[in-house]
Amino acid sequence: MSMTSLQERVVALFKTALQSVAPGSTQAVVLDKPRQADHGDFASTLALQLAKSLQRPPRELAQALLQALPTSPLIEKVELAGPGFINVYLTAAAKQGVVHDVLSQPQWGAVNLGHQRHIQVEFVSSNPTGPLHVGHGRGAAFGASLCNILAKAGYRVQREYYVNDAGRQMDILALSTWLRYLDLFGSKIPFPPNGYQGDYVAAMAVQLRAALGDSLKRTDMEACAGAPGAILDAAPEDAGAATQNEMHMDRLISNAKSLLGADYAAMHQLVLKEQLADCRADLEEFGVVFDEWFSEQSLFDSGAVAAVVAQLDAGGHLYLQDGARWFRSSAFGDEKDRVVQRENGLFTYFASDIAYHLHKFKRGFSAIVDVWGADHHGYIPRVKAALTALGQDAERLVVPLVQFVSLYRHGEKAQMSTRKGQFVTLRELRTEVGRDAARFFYVLRKSDQHLDFDLDLALSESNDNPVFYVQYAHARICSVLGKWGGDRAVLAHADLSSLATPTEFALMQMLREYPELIESAAREYAPHMVAFYVRELAATLHSYYNAEQFLVADEALKLARLALIAAVASVIKDGLTLLGVGAPNAMHRESIDESV
RNA sequence: GUGCCCGUAGCUCAAUCGGAUAGAGCACCAGCCUUCUAAGCUGGGGGUUACAGGUUCGAUUCCUGUCGGGCAUGCCA
Structure with missing residues (x-):
């Protein structure tokens, strides 16, 4: 059996006809999949596309192409339709062959879009300052599914998590933990509104005490020395209060650093390690694993950040203004220039991100x-600007955007804030609705669309979760x-x-199209296409089942039908696996009821 | 103000490179279990694809404008 697909073989026939009708033509030959069954299995718009350049009526061209088409055992008949469509009807034997293909090729659907090139996908990369929430979950589900799809499309995929372990946010977390630690010894310091307020911070404070005893204890007066004081009940739009609170926080952090010395670093490390371990475990339980956890701090430690700034400077892309060092990103398409080194001498997050992306590019990924x-x-424009300034091909960087998740509870939109600890965590979601439903739900709409996540529906173990529908189709076949x-x-x-009913042909067509679906989903970074595909395949299967x-008496018919549904089960399972969703062999209503 | 994204059935969303009569699910209505799992199936009503122009054989898709929504617009990360 040739690995060449049915469609490619029909395309070859059209190319022959094209050279006969228009010798030397470079017109690409593409076959469409008609929406309507009575328009055949494939349709060509070749005549419509050629009409203008050849100065001939499309229907006349279509007639010529039709007559020049070589005869083939694949083709039942060919028709001219409408303004110049050519509709191709395949023979039953040609359509039935896909069942053998699926059953004999465990990797059915794999395509060679990537040509085994290396590609890196960085996703989640949440600040390790608290538990992952349901918004991060969407990025995790999208990224992990995308990686699986790219791998099936012939790429070698490296999954990476960028750990922002170097910034002020980590200091705020460490300081927040310290304040909770001091609380354990009777401190009366009001907790700042811009600190991390989640219960996990207090839990880490207890761990801190267990690990280091009272060695980090200081008086309230020492801890707050020189701080302006926090404004606890400031309105969100009060910019003056916000500024004072930030100044207060900065003073508390610098106090902690000078009071604790080396112990501050130890505390910083402890909270970082704790949060990363929690994050990693959370993601693994979600079926999301990474090949590399890349530390932002390592870029400072190795001197890579200073080096990349120096390289930009040497290239004449930097200038000094108001005491800060600016990158002339507007010269490369950004709307304004950006600071890479602050007035106080510290590098900005942007500076380390430039170093990070340059490092990525030097690791030799094709994309x-x-x-x-x-x-x-x-x-995006400023990162690409920096890469261009550094002599890299910024086109190699692709940035799919994932829109936020809006939570709805009791029909009302729930506000989320990591700082205030008012959020539903990914772990809570997984516990309530299960990994399978959560993974599937997340990729059931295009990534650049807002996702309204109805908690009441998701938390209710409702049968409305479409994942059950797909899993049930698989279980029925098993x-x-x-x-x-x-x-x-x-x-x-x-x-x-003996496979001859409309539903049987519909199933065989869907199986035939699975490799094309994988290629499209990979090319467009669109895991939702796989979710929609398996749902539709399941729907067709349920229809067939009913x-x-x-298990009929006619042995040949029975084996043919069993072969078909076995192939369907194989593809459903493969698609669900790409999405990180299980394909159980059996589902029982009773067991669900008992588990509630 | 400026930039990016979005606007499709009552609701949530699809729609291949610009293709033929814009499709699913939920909800609503009417049916199907003596049969391999009814977490299922069959049928039905539902649309000026936000609006107005343009490009062409053909526009939900591409271009311009208007209206409406989201995000961004830090020497935060």
Whole structure:
């Protein structure tokens, strides 16, 4: 059996016809999949596309192409339709062959879009300052599914998490933990409103005390020395209060650093390690694993950040203004210039991000994919500007954006704030609705669309979760094959000529299109296409299940039908696996009810 | 103000490179279990694809404008 797809073989026939009608033509030959069954299995718009350049009526061209098309055992008939469409009808045998293909090729659907090139996908990359929430979950589900799809499309994929362990946010977390620690010894310091207020901070304070005893204890007066004091009940729009609170926080942090010395670093390390371990475990339980956890701090430690700034400076891309060092990003398409080194001498997050991306590019990937939250979209031009200034091909960087998740509870939108600890965590979501439902739900809409996550629906173990529908289709097939009890290896050689109902042809067509679906989903970074595909395949299977009996007396018909549904089960399982969703062999309503 | 994204059935969303009569789910209405799992199936009503122009054989798709929504617009990360 040739690995060349049915579609490619038909395209070859059209190319022959094209050279006969228009010798030397470079017109690309592409076949469409008609939406309507009575428009055939494939449709060509070749004549419509050629009409203008050849100065001939499209229908006349279509007639010529039709007559020049070589005869083939694949083709039942060819028709001219409408303004110049050419509709191709395949023979039953050509359509039935896909069942053998699926059953004999465990990797059915794999394509060679990537040519085994290396590609890196960075995703999640949440600040390790607290538990992942349901918004991060979407990035995790999207990124992990995308990686699986890219791998099936012939790429070698490296999954990376960028750890922002170097910034002020980590200091705020460490300081927040210290304040909770001091609380344990009777401190009366009011907790600042811009600190991290989640319960996990207090839990880390207890750990801190267990690890280091009272060695970090200081008086309230020492801890707050020189701080302006926090404004606890400031309105959100009060800019003056916000500024004072930030100044207060900065003073508390610098106090802690000078009071604790080396112990501050130890505390910083402890909270970082704790948060990373929690994050990693959370993601692993979600079926999301990374090959590399890349430390931002390591870029400072190795001197890479200073080096990349020096390189930009040497290239004449930097200038000094108001005491800060600016990158002339507006010269490379950004809307304004950006600071890389602050007035106080510290490098900005942007500076380390430039170093990070340069490091990525030097690692030799054919493409770099950054999965970002859509709120970061304005950040893309400056990163690409920096890469261009450094002599890199910024086109190698692709940034799919994932829109935020809006939570709805009791019909009302729930506000989320990591700082205030008012959020639903990914872990809570997984616990309530299960990994499968959460993974599937997340990729059931395009990533650049807002996702309204109805907690009441998701938390209610409702049957509305479409994942059950797909899993049920798989389980039904397993049930039938189990009842049959025969050797499945026999099915790969079954005579398929008795498969002839419209539903059977619909199923075979969907199986045939699976490789094209993988290629499209990979090219467009669109895991939702896989989710929609498996749902539709399941729907067709359910329809088939209700319309026909599989375990019939006619042995040839029985084996043909079993071969078909076995192939369907294989593809459903493959698609669900790409999305990180399980494909159980059995589902029982009773067991669900008992688990509630 | 400026930039990016979005606007499709009552609701939530699809729609291949610009293709033929814009599709699913939920909700609503009417049916299907003596049969391999009814977490299922069959049928039905539902649309000026926000609006107005333009490009062409053909526009939900591309371009311009208007209206509406989201995000961004830090020497935060």
